[in-house]
Structure formats: structure tokens, C-alpha cells
Amino acid sequence: VRRLEPEALGAFFDRYFHLIHGLAFRLLGNPAQAEDVCQDVFLRVHRGLYRLDTSRDPAPWLAAIVGNACREFWRGKHFQAGQQSVPIAEIGDWQDDHPRSRETPESELVRSEQQRRVRHAILELPDQLREVVVLHDFQALTHQEIATATGASHDAIRKRHSRALARLAEALKERES
Amino acid sequence: MSDERHIQELIRSLPGPEGEPAFREALRAEFVAGMPGADASADGDGTRVTEAPRRVVPLRLGLVGLAIAASLLAFFFVWPRGPEWNVVAVAGEGSVTVNGTTYPSAEALQRMPRTLSPGVHVSVEGGTMLDLAAPGVLSIQLAPGSELEVPGRVAAAGRATYEGLVARGEVRFVTGPDFAGSRLDLDAPAAHVIVTGTTFAVITDADTTCVCVLEGTVEMVSVDGAKEAVTGGTRRTLRRETGEAHAEEILPMERMKLQMLRDAVLGAADADAAGTGR
Numbered sequence: 001v002r003r004l005e006p007e008a009l010g011a012f013f014d015r016y017f018h019l020i021h022g023l024a025f026r027l028l029g030n031p032a033q034a035e036d037v038c039q040d041v042f043l044r045v046h047r048g049l050y051r052l053d054t055s056r057d058p059a060p061w062l063a064a065i066v067g068n069a070c071r072e073f074w075r076g077k078h079f080q081a082g083q084q085s086v087p088i089a090e091i092g093d094w095q096d097d098h099p100r101s102r103e104t105p106e107s108e109l110v111r112s113e114q115q116r117r118v119r120h121a122i123l124e125l126p127d128q129l130r131e132v133v134v135l136h137d138f139q140a141l142t143h144q145e146i147a148t149a150t151g152a153s154h155d156a157i158r159k160r161h162s163r164a165l166a167r168l169a170e171a172l173k174e175r176e177s
Numbered sequence: 178m179s180d181e182r183h184i185q186e187l188i189r190s191l192p193g194p195e196g197e198p199a200f201r202e203a204l205r206a207e208f209v210a211g212m213p214g215a216d217a218s219a220d221g222d223g224t225r226v227t228e229a230p231r232r233v234v235p236l237r238l239g240l241v242g243l244a245i246a247a248s249l250l251a252f253f254f255v256w257p258r259g260p261e262w263n264v265v266a267v268a269g270e271g272s273v274t275v276n277g278t279t280y281p282s283a284e285a286l287q288r289m290p291r292t293l294s295p296g297v298h299v300s301v302e303g304g305t306m307l308d309l310a311a312p313g314v315l316s317i318q319l320a321p322g323s324e325l326e327v328p329g330r331v332a333a334a335g336r337a338t339y340e341g342l343v344a345r346g347e348v349r350f351v352t353g354p355d356f357a358g359s360r361l362d363l364d365a366p367a368a369h370v371i372v373t374g375t376t377f378a379v380i381t382d383a384d385t386t387c388v389c390v391l392e393g394t395v396e397m398v399s400v401d402g403a404k405e406a407v408t409g410g411t412r413r414t415l416r417r418e419t420g421e422a423h424a425e426e427i428l429p430m431e432r433m434k435l436q437m438l439r440d441a442v443l444g445a446a447d448a449d450a451a452g453t454g455r
Contacts, residue, residue: 003277009209017201035200042208050298050326051344053383118187137188148384148418151400162181169180172187 002052013042016062019139020045023066026134028073029123037069044069063141064149067131074127121171129164136161259330260311262293271303271321295329295339301346313355315339316442320347328361338362343386349378349435351442367417371396375409376439378431387414389427391435 001008020041025034044065052058122130135141135149143161147154267273267285274280276298280289282305293299293309300323301307307319309327319325323346328339337359344366352361352374361372365379367386375393379386388397389412398404399415405422407413412431414423427435 004211006209010205013205013208017205021201031197035197039204042204046208046211051342056383114187115191118191122188133188137185138191144418151417151420153419165181165184168184168188172184 002050002054004049016058019059020062020066023063023134023139024070026122026138027066027070027131029119033073037066037073041065041069059139060141060145060149063135063139063146064151067135067150070131071127117172117175118168121168121175124171125164125167129160129167132157132160133164133168259295260314262295262297262309262311262317262327264289264291264293265308265310265316266306267308268306269304269321271301271305273305273307274298274300274302293327295327295341297327298324299327300324300344310442311353313353314359315353315356315361316351316438318349318438320349322346323348328363340364343379343381345382347378347380349376349438351376351435351439353442367400367415369398371398376435377407378435384417385414386417387412389431389435391427391432391439 001012021034021038024037024041025031028034028037041062045062048065052061122133125133131150132146135146136143141149143157144154146152147157150157152160264286267282269282271282272279273282273285273289275289275293278289282301282303285305285307299307299309299319301319301321304321306321308316309319310316315328317325317327324344325348326342326344328341331338331340339359339361340363341361342364350361350372352359352372356374359373361370363370363372363379365381365386366383367381368388370379370386370388372395373393375395376391377393377395378389380389381387386397388395388407390407390409392409394409395407396404397407397413397415399420399422400417401420403422405413405424407424410427410432411424412427415421
């Protein structure tokens with residue numbers, strides 16, 4: 001991959017596309033914006049491949065690049081304007097790859113409604129808290145890996161994660177009531 | 178079940194996004210062909226994709242525009258980049274790798290390029306030490322296990338500015354008489370190092386970067402942007418993960434190595450000057 005050999009680049013892409021696209025999607029909550037950021041991230045990755053440390057799992061490095069790209073996106077006028085004009089209910093029409101065949105229409109409806117509430121609550125978190133939740137609970141990065149990826153201390157990440165979960169619990173309770 | 182655990186289970190039960198296949202395939206083709214500006218309209222087996230997916234084409238056009246603008250900028254401001262780097266010495270058993278091509282150190286001087294261009298990636302493995310020099314400007318010594326992007330001159334208003342990267346290991350630098358008034362910017366995993374004329378070493382791994390200064394002053398910038406001066410006779414260590422910084426006196430062994438390199442470089446420069454009547 002460091003030598004930019006096409007076959008290796010293809011394998012690298014296949015292996016990490018889901019991580020990069022999934023992270024961007026979950027951080028931004030919008031498929032079109034996620035694709036824009038995803039392209040930007042792969043461009044940055046391509047430029048930085050020469051410094052890829054082959055002795056380490058690249059996931060935290062990639063997560064850091066996605067995090068930076070999303071932060072830049074959040075700061076951009078395009079995103080802020082988009083946030084004002086796109087109803088939150090439209091956010092996150094995520095494809096469900098879970099088997100549904102054994103569910104009744106009622107239970108599927110309940111589950112779908114619950115997932116919508118959770119997604120909505122995640123997207124309402126402040127950026128820093130959302131980032132930690134997405135990296136830890138979707139991408140299964142450890143607090144230490146997130147600290148490395150974001151440049152924050154391990155303790156700060158642990159606290160942010162705890163705060164994020166508390167806010168989510170509170171938001172979901174409010175919605176249920 | 179605690180609230181936290183319950184929330185985590187809810188989050189983890191959310192389905193994952195798949196991404197549009199057309200978008201994925203086009204992006205993959207660009208990535209494999211070499212972004213940016215690569216032809217993304219060919220799929221994996223070389224046939225053409227009849228319908229380009231949205232957002233890829235505008236981005237590619239934008240990238241082509243950027244590439245043209247960058248070329249013009251490079252033509253007016255960066256060209257010629259320089260300096261050329263002479264391979265001065267290869268010592269010890271092991272190997273030297275230049276941009277992915279590895280040479281056993283015993284044959285390196287015969288087989289590897291004798292001059293290296295800025296931006297080339299060089300690493301030394303085993304017990305090999307490599308000395309590079311841009312005569313009169315800068316000398317570099319790579320200790321075993323080091324990796325460096327050879328510094329090159331970049332566009333900058335005012336003074337000449339060189340940029341390079343120390344990826345790992347121990348790399349020593351001595352600035353020469355023609356460096357006066359210039360600036361060297363070095364990237365390392367846990368710090369950015371700014372130099373305006375001195376003898377110093379950068380010792381780094383993926384998490385920790387240490388700068389040892391024999392004489393003069395070097396500025397060290399941490400990943401969060403904090404800038405500190407490292408003065409002659411001291412060293413400063415920064416940890417990327419925790420942001421911890423530690424300053425202390427330079428170790429005697431490092432002082433000796435830097436003195437030896439400086440004396441060798443300045444001795445050679447004096448000899449050159451005498452030989453050319455300068």
C-alpha cells in the first residue's frame with residue numbers, strides 16, 4: 001500500500017471503506033454529506049499513505065482523518081445551512097441489514113421507531129460527544145485509541161463518553177415521556 | 178441494567194449504512210488509480226461505467242482545476258525546489274531503502290542514487306547509518322532504524338524555507354553557513370520543529386518526539402499548537418497521546434554524537450572553502 005501498488009490499494013479500500021463511510025455517515029447523519037466527506041477522506045488517506053505505519057492497525061489513524069474532515073465540515077457554511085434546511089426526521093434513512101423475517105409488522109414498527117429516536121438523539125449531541133459515541137460504540141475503538149486519534153487525553157475521552165451516554169439517556173427519556 | 182449499558186446496546190443495535198454501490202465503485206477506481214485527478218470512469222476490469230455517480234464528477238473537475246492552479250503556483254514560486262542531496266557515507270551492516278527500493282548497505286554507495294531529490298523517502302535498517310548533505314546548507318545523519326522525508330525548499334515569502342519529515346528513529350541535523358537566514362520546518366509524529374540555524378537531533382517514535390539541541394535554539398510545536406523554545410544544551414520530549422512535555426539537560430552521549438557530526442560537517446566545509454579559495 002505504501003508503494004501505491006494498485007492491487008494493494010484496492011484491498012485497502014475494500015477493507016476500510018465501511019469504516020470510513022460508516023463513520024462519516026454516523027457523524028453527519030446525511031448520506032450525501034457522508035459521501036462528500038468520504039471522498040475527501042480517501043483523498044487525504046491517499047496523500048498520507050507513505051507514512052502509514054504497517055506495524056499498527058490503521059483504524060485509529062483513519063478514524064482521526066474522518067474526525068478531522070467531519071469537524072471541518074461542521075464548521076463549514078454548507079453544513080450549517082444544510083442543518084437549517086433539512087428536517088431532522090429525514091436524517092438517517094439507514095439501510096437495515098438485520099434480518100426481519102421473524103418480526104411481526106408491529107414489532108418492526110416499534111423497533112424502527114426506537115432506532116429513529118436513538119439516531120435523532122445521537123445527532124443532537126454536541127460534536128465532540130457525538131464523535132466519541134460513534135467511535136466507541138459503532139466502530140468499537142477503545143478510549144485510548146480515540147484519544148490517540150483525536151489528540152485528546154484518555155481521561156478526557158472517558159469523561160466525554162460518559163457524559164454523552166448520560167445525555168442520550170436523558171434525551172430518550174424525554175422523548176418517551 | 179444500568180442506563181449507560183442500555184443506551185450502548187441501543188446504539189449498537191442500529192443498522193449500518195451501506196453506501197451506494199455506484200459511488201463506492203467510482204471512488205474505489207479513483208483511489209486505486211491514484212487520487213487526485215485519476216480517471217475514475219473505468220471500473221475494475223477496465224470497462225467504462227456509462228453513468229457517472231453524483232458528486233464524483235464535480236469533485237474531479239474541481240481537482241483538475243486545483244491541479245492546474247497548483248502547477249502554475251509551483252512554476253512561479255516553488256520551481257526550482259532544491260536542494261539536491263549528496264549521499265556522503267553509508268556505514269554499518271543493514272540496508273538503505275529509497276522510495277521503496279532497498280539496497281544492502283555494503284552495495285548501497287554503488288547501487289543507490291548518489292544524489293537524492295527533496296521529498297524522497299529514505300530509511301535505514303539493521304545497523305546502518307547514512308549521512309546526507311546539501312553542501313553548505315544542511316547535513317543530516319540517520320541513525321539505524323530511522324526514516325526521513327528528505328527536506329526540500331518550499332514557496333514562502335521572505336526567507337528560504339525547507340520542509341521535511343522525521344517519521345521514526347534518530348536523525349541529526351547540522352545547518353551550514355549557506356543556511357543563514359533560512360528556516361527548516363520538520364514534522365514528527367508528536368511535534369513540529371522549527372529551526373533557524375543550529376545543531377540538533379530529532380528522536381522519535383509514533384507517540385513520542387524528543388528534540389536535543391546542541392547549540393542555538395529550536396522551536397517545538399506540539400500537536401495542539403503550543404510552541405516552546407528548546408535552547409542549546411537542553412532537550413525536550415513531547416508525548417502525543419497525553420500531551421505531556423518534559424525538558425531536561427541533553428544527555429552526554431547525544432551531546433557527543435552531535436558534536437562529532439558538527440565538527441565533521443564544519444571541518445569538511447572549511448576544507449571545501451580552502452580548496453576553492455573562499
